[in-house]
Amino acid sequence: MSLAFLPSLPFEMSFALLFGVLLLAGMLGGEMARSVRLPRIIGYVVVGFILAPLTQAMGIDPLLEGARIFVDLAIGLVLFDLGRRMDLQWMKRDWTLAATGLAESLLTFGAVFATLVFLDFAPVKAGLAAAIAMATSPAVVLLIVQDTKAEGQVTERALNLVALNSLLASILTTILLASAHLQAHLDVENTLLHPAYLFVGSLLLGGLVASGARVLARAVDKTKELHFTLIAGMVVAAVGIAAILKLSVILSLLSFGLFTRNDPRNYDLLNVNLAPASRLLYIVLFVITGASLPLPALVAGGVAGVAIAGARALGKFVGVLVVAPIGGLRLRQAVGLACALMPVSTLALILHRDVVRHFPEFGVELSSAFLGMVLIMEIAGPIATQWGLRFAGETAPREEIRMAPGRDAARAPQA
Amino acid sequence: MPLEFQTSKALSMGVELELMVLNTHDHNLVRGAPDLLARLDKVELKGEVKPEITESMIEVNSSVNTRYDELLEELKDVRDAIVAAADRLNLAVAGGGAHPFHKWNEQRIFPTERFQRVSSLYGYLAKQFTVFGQHIHIGVESGDDAVYLTHHLAPYIPHFIALSASSPFSQGEDTSFETSRLHAVAAFPLSGQMPPVRTWSEFNGYFDEMLGYGIVASMKDFYWDIRPKPEYGTVEVRICDTPLTVELAAQLAAYAQTLAADLLRNRRDDESNRVYRVYGYNRFQACRFGFEGELVDPFKHTHTKLRDDLLETLERLGPAAAALGTTLPLAAIAALAASEQNDSRWLRERYLETKSLPDVVRLQAGRWRTEPGAGA
Numbered sequence: 001m002s003l004a005f006l007p008s009l010p011f012e013m014s015f016a017l018l019f020g021v022l023l024l025a026g027m028l029g030g031e032m033a034r035s036v037r038l039p040r041i042i043g044y045v046v047v048g049f050i051l052a053p054l055t056q057a058m059g060i061d062p063l064l065e066g067a068r069i070f071v072d073l074a075i076g077l078v079l080f081d082l083g084r085r086m087d088l089q090w091m092k093r094d095w096t097l098a099a100t101g102l103a104e105s106l107l108t109f110g111a112v113f114a115t116l117v118f119l120d121f122a123p124v125k126a127g128l129a130a131a132i133a134m135a136t137s138p139a140v141v142l143l144i145v146q147d148t149k150a151e152g153q154v155t156e157r158a159l160n161l162v163a164l165n166s167l168l169a170s171i172l173t174t175i176l177l178a179s180a181h182l183q184a185h186l187d188v189e190n191t192l193l194h195p196a197y198l199f200v201g202s203l204l205l206g207g208l209v210a211s212g213a214r215v216l217a218r219a220v221d222k223t224k225e226l227h228f229t230l231i232a233g234m235v236v237a238a239v240g241i242a243a244i245l246k247l248s249v250i251l252s253l254l255s256f257g258l259f260t261r262n263d264p265r266n267y268d269l270l271n272v273n274l275a276p277a278s279r280l281l282y283i284v285l286f287v288i289t290g291a292s293l294p295l296p297a298l299v300a301g302g303v304a305g306v307a308i309a310g311a312r313a314l315g316k317f318v319g320v321l322v323v324a325p326i327g328g329l330r331l332r333q334a335v336g337l338a339c340a341l342m343p344v345s346t347l348a349l350i351l352h353r354d355v356v357r358h359f360p361e362f363g364v365e366l367s368s369a370f371l372g373m374v375l376i377m378e379i380a381g382p383i384a385t386q387w388g389l390r391f392a393g394e395t396a397p398r399e400e401i402r403m404a405p406g407r408d409a410a411r412a413p414q415a
Numbered sequence: 416m417p418l419e420f421q422t423s424k425a426l427s428m429g430v431e432l433e434l435m436v437l438n439t440h441d442h443n444l445v446r447g448a449p450d451l452l453a454r455l456d457k458v459e460l461k462g463e464v465k466p467e468i469t470e471s472m473i474e475v476n477s478s479v480n481t482r483y484d485e486l487l488e489e490l491k492d493v494r495d496a497i498v499a500a501a502d503r504l505n506l507a508v509a510g511g512g513a514h515p516f517h518k519w520n521e522q523r524i525f526p527t528e529r530f531q532r533v534s535s536l537y538g539y540l541a542k543q544f545t546v547f548g549q550h551i552h553i554g555v556e557s558g559d560d561a562v563y564l565t566h567h568l569a570p571y572i573p574h575f576i577a578l579s580a581s582s583p584f585s586q587g588e589d590t591s592f593e594t595s596r597l598h599a600v601a602a603f604p605l606s607g608q609m610p611p612v613r614t615w616s617e618f619n620g621y622f623d624e625m626l627g628y629g630i631v632a633s634m635k636d637f638y639w640d641i642r643p644k645p646e647y648g649t650v651e652v653r654i655c656d657t658p659l660t661v662e663l664a665a666q667l668a669a670y671a672q673t674l675a676a677d678l679l680r681n682r683r684d685d686e687s688n689r690v691y692r693v694y695g696y697n698r699f700q701a702c703r704f705g706f707e708g709e710l711v712d713p714f715k716h717t718h719t720k721l722r723d724d725l726l727e728t729l730e731r732l733g734p735a736a737a738a739l740g741t742t743l744p745l746a747a748i749a750a751l752a753a754s755e756q757n758d759s760r761w762l763r764e765r766y767l768e769t770k771s772l773p774d775v776v777r778l779q780a781g782r783w784r785t786e787p788g789a790g791a
Contacts, residue, residue, distance in 0.1 A: 085440060090505040151438070153450050156505055222770040261440070267774050271441045328454060328503070394446075 019070065019284060025051065026283035039144055039382035044283055048290020055291065071288055074139070074281035076239035076253045079166070080231070081274055082138040083206075083257020085156075086163035096327030097157060101164035104319025104341065105134045108165075109172070111315035115307050116366075125366050127176050133312045133344065133373070135169035136162045140343035140382050143282055146275050149396035150389040154333050157324070158340035158389075163254065165341070170250045174198050202248045206255025209238045213260065217268040227270040232277065293375050294368075301372020308373040309380075316341045332392060339388025343381030344374055417619040418634070420558030423479070423648030425679065426739070427554035428486065428672045432475040432657050432664055433467060433547040434497070434783075435514055437507040442776035444517050444545070446470035447506040454500040461489045464497065468533075469545060473497075473508070479554070483669040483741050490661040498784045507780035510664075511758070512582030512596035512656025513546050516772040540603065546596040547657040549579060551668050552649035553675045558615025560679065561643035564650045565609050566687040567678045568641050568671070569694060572654050573701035573710055574725045578748060579655035579667055580705055581758035584772060593705035593759045594656050597698075605631065606638035608694060611687050618643065640698075650675070659758045659782045663751075669744035674728075677735040689713040706755045725752045 026044045033043030091098040112133045116126035141162050145155055174195040213234045220226045235253065242252040260269055298305065320338035325331065389395050438445040448470045455464050462477040475493050480486040501508050534541040555561045580593035592598075600606050612618045625631045634645065644651045652671050658664050693711040700708030706722035729749045736742045751757060761782075765775045 087439065087505055090439075094503050094505075151445050152447065153504060156438070267769065267771070267777070270771055271773055273441075330453075 022051070022284045022287045023280060026287040029287075030283065039140075039386045040147055041140055041143055041286055041382045042379055044286035045290035045293075045378050048287040049293070049295060051287065052291040052293075052295075068288070070281060070284045072239050072243070072249060073236055074278070074285035075249060076235045077232075077274060077278040077281060078139045078142060078285075079250060079253035080235050080238075080257040080260075081142060081278070082159065082163045082166070083254045083259075084261045084271070085159045086254075086258055086261065087160060088258070090160065094327055096323060097160060098164070100157070100320055100323040100327070100337075101161045101168075103323045104161065104316045104338075105165045105168045107319040108134050108312050108315030111311035112308055115311040116304075116369075119304055119307065119369075121366055124176070124179065128173065129308070129366055129370050131169055131172040131176055132370070133169075133308065134172070135166045135344065136316075136341045137343040137381065138162050138166055139282055139285060141340060141385055143279075144382060144385045144389065146279075148386060148389055150394045152392065152394035153329065154336045154340065154392040155389060155394050157329075158337055158385075161320075161337070161341060163258075166250065167254060170248060170254075171199065174248070198248050199251065201245060202242065202251035203255050205238065205242060205245070205247055205252045206257075207259050209234055209241075209252075209256045210259035213256075214268045217270075222268075222270060224270060224272050228272045228274070228277070231269070231272060231274065289378070293378065294371060295375070298372050298375050301369040301375075304369035305372020305376060308369060309376045312344070312373070312377075313342060336388040336390075336392030336394070339384040339391065342377065342384035342388075344377040417616075418622055418645045420561060420615055420643070420645040421648040422556045423554035424481065425554055425556050425560075426672055426676055427479050427481050427649075428668050429477045429479050429552040429647075429649070430475075430486070430490070430664055430668050431477075431550040431552075432490075432510070432661075433549070434473050434475065434657060435509045435511060435547055436471045436473060436501075437509060437776060437780060439505050439507050442507065442773045442780065444469075444471035444514050445506065447501075447504060448473050450504050451497070451500055451506060451508075454503065455496060458496045458500070460493055460496055462493055464493065472545075472547065483665060483672070483739075483744050486668060487662065487665040490665055494661045494783070507777070509776060509780040509783045510581065510657045510659040511547060511762070511776075511779055512580070512594055513585050513599075515584035515762070515775055516587040517545060518586060537603070540599075544599055546582070546599045548596065548653060549655040549657045549664055549667065551652040551655065551671045552644065552647060553652070553671055554647075554649050555675075555679075556648075558618065558643065558645065561645075561648075561650050562609075562612060562615055562618055563682070564675055564678060565641045565643055566611075566690070567683060567685070568650065568652060568674065569608060569687070569690050570697075571674055571728065572640055572652075572694070573697045573708060573721055574728065575652060575654050575667065575671070576698065576701035577705045577708065577721050577725070578670070578751060578757060579658050579663070580702075581656040581659055581762065583759040583763055584766070584775070587772060589763070589766075592703050593757070594702050596656050597654070597702050600638055603638045605636055606640075608639050608691055609637075609642060611691070615643075656758070659761065659779060661783075662747075663758070666744040666747050669739075669741040670748055673732050673736050673739055673741045673745060676739055677732055680735070685714070705757060705759065706752060722752050722755065 025047045029043035029047035030040035031043065033046070034040050109130045113123075113126050113130035116129055117123060121129075141158060144150070145159070178192065178195045213230060216230055216234075217227060220230065235256070238252055238256055239249055241247075242249045317338045320341065321331075321334050324334040324337055329337065386395075435444060436447040436451060437443065438447070446469075448466055451473060452464060452466060462475060465474045465476060466472075467474045475490070475497075477486060477489055477493070480489065497508050533544065537544070553564070555564055576594060576597070582594045582596040583589060583592065585595040609618075610621055612621055622631075622634075631637065634642065638653075640654045641650060641652050643649075655667055658667065690713060693713045697708070697710045700710060701721055704721075706720070706725070708721040709718045710721050710724050711718055726749060729745050729752075732745060733742075736745045762775055762779065765778050766772065769775060769778070
């Protein structure tokens with residue numbers, strides 16, 4: 001009698017099980033954070049912090065590394081969603097919006113760059129780190145907007161500014177990476193061609209996928225369910241194509257979303273709500289983000305990390321507070337807006353990962369300073385965003401309306 | 416203490432329009448009213464733009480006008496100012512009696528203290544209360560005239576319903592009604608019509624009685640389709656959905672003004688009780704079938720198509736219209752009735768084309784900013 005049908009020991013961890021565990025643990029962590037009125041995201045990240053040493057001990061680290069596909073898909077969805085919320089027409093009608101974005105991005109770059117140069121880092125490296133620091137985490141802001149049901153001027157402007165600074169950060173990083181290559185004495189063609197390929201190729205891919213989505217949308221019934229599937233499929237495929245063609249996932253998906261939204265001629269594609277499904281991926285995204293952040297970096301990065309975080313916050317605050325009021329935002333709203341832009345996370349990590357891959361000389365020292373900043377902001381950022389949106393008066397009230405008859409049943413309302 | 420009726424210039428008119436404030440990505444209701452109103456504060460306007468019960472609604476109040484063309488110009492100016500302010504804030508504004516797919520449980524409507532009172536008192540009824548109407552005020556010289564006009568405008572209420580109907584969709588569904596908004600109002604305990612009082616002092620007697628029961632505190636507690644408005648010295652027609660354009664809003668006001676002129680000049684002594692016996696039936700017919708509704712005439716004992724009744728009325732009003740300068744708007748209303756192209760039909764056609772309610776709302780907002788015929 002053979003018992004070959006029984007599993008052999010030791011059991012092998014599988015992706016499916018890992019995904020399930022990350023998802024459930026993340027969800028529970030999120031609800032715990034919620035119960036103490038912190039953003040759920042902090043719960044997800046802290047679960048990641050806790051899981052990291054466990055996975056190391058269990059020796060399933062490589063599996064976690066392999067789970068990055070979930071991260072890429074989540075990022076794809078986030079950026080698509082963000083691109084869809086970015087409104088170029090609005091920026092044309094209200095120039096102060098784009099100006100606020102430029103101001104806060106450039107001031108952030110300048111402040112972080114100056115801080116790093118002051119700390120004796122080489123200008124090229126400092127420039128790269130500063131470029132990455134410009135980006136606000138789209139996932140954090142989108143999730144908090146969902147969780148708090150925030151809506152209004154500050155929320156809309158924050159999402160547009162996040163799209164803008166993510167875009168600027170990824171363009172600037174690409175360009176600086178090229179000049180780093182040049183310094184490293186790589187050939188000139190590569191130095192020029194690589195960013196050009198990334199930029200033009202990614203935009204083209206975004207545009208093509210958007211057109212493809214429209215063609216498909218016309219071919220099927222216009223129902224929410226079908227269009228949801230269609231968009232999810234296109235996003236996943238676009239992430240895959242970007243990877244195959246070695247294009248920028250960030251730029252490709254952002255432009256996919258942008259092209260879907262900013263096409264005034266046709267509205268074939270329904271504006272479906274991706275939130276419920278993308279929540280699954282987001283949870284895993286943040287747990288993995290937490291797990292991949294080396295806690296020791298906080299110590300190693302130390303003062304430098306704190307300094308970068310401070311410089312970054314300063315740049316964003318000054319940029320927003322100076323320019324946004326020109327567009328008619330009240331001070332309270334401008335402060336809320338600046339706070340909403342604080343989170344730095346996944347995108348910076350991915351840019352950072354790309355930089356380290358292309359340019360290993362980025363250096364251990366700067367890496368740990370940078371990761372130290374990311375760690376600080378991973379906790380402080382979501383709190384700032386949630387507080388900012390609440391301060392601006394745009395979040396839903398904490399208490400739900402009770403439909404039960406009140407004790408002092410009031411008089412008839414006015415028509 | 417009796418309610419004092421402020422007299423006003425006979426046949427002066429004013430309108431109130433409740434408008435939706437929308438986001439521009441999925442065109443759901445959004446709480447944009449405070450920012451929009453703050454911007455409009457800096458603009459010099461003849462009328463007024465005010466906050467309403469929820470932060471995704473604004474209300475336009477015109478100034479007092481005597482002429483249709485002046486009212487129309489004023490409404491166009493306000494519209495343009497609102498559109499310009501909304502553009503800067505990336506908001507859209509639209510007419511229409513109800514938001515086609517807004518869901519109560521999504522809680523886009525932010526609860527103010529008053530809204531919480533409403534919802535705790537009315538429960539499920541409050542759920543349907545996010546509706547948008549046009550109110551038309553017609554000036555009268557005395558309380559007695561107001562009572563007279565309130566009764567005698569009642570037979571024409573179905574006309575206003577069919578002409579202004581612009582809420583065929585509610586909570587994401589086609590309701591099969593031309594206007595779904597009126598059901599929201601009809602269920603409230605003090606809705607319906609004024610009791611058969613004949614004079615202002617009789618009305619005061621009724622009001623005091625209701626006050627004594629503790630049922631009402633002010634005139635505002637009556638949800639009648641038509642009611643006297645003693646503070647303004649007007650009769651207020653409250654039945655209309657907010658139309659999709661200011662042009663139609665002004666035309667409806669002109670129709671009410673011309674009807675009032677005719678009714679005040681050629682006084683009738685009809686028995687209002689009889690009118691009210693068929694009132695509910697006629698009102699339902701208009702809500703459900705619009706121009707195709709069958710109206711019962713309680714005096715002639717006949718059934719007439721609403722469209723024909725309306726066209727006949729317009730014909731009869733010819734001389735009064737010529738005197739008031741409302742010939743043009745009444746001709747537009749006649750054309751609307753003859754073609755049966757009301758806003759509800761327009762909305763349904765857009766839905767057939769786009770198969771998406773968010774797209775319908777987008778086009779609805781486009782129609783609000785442009786004149787009819789200029790394309791959406």
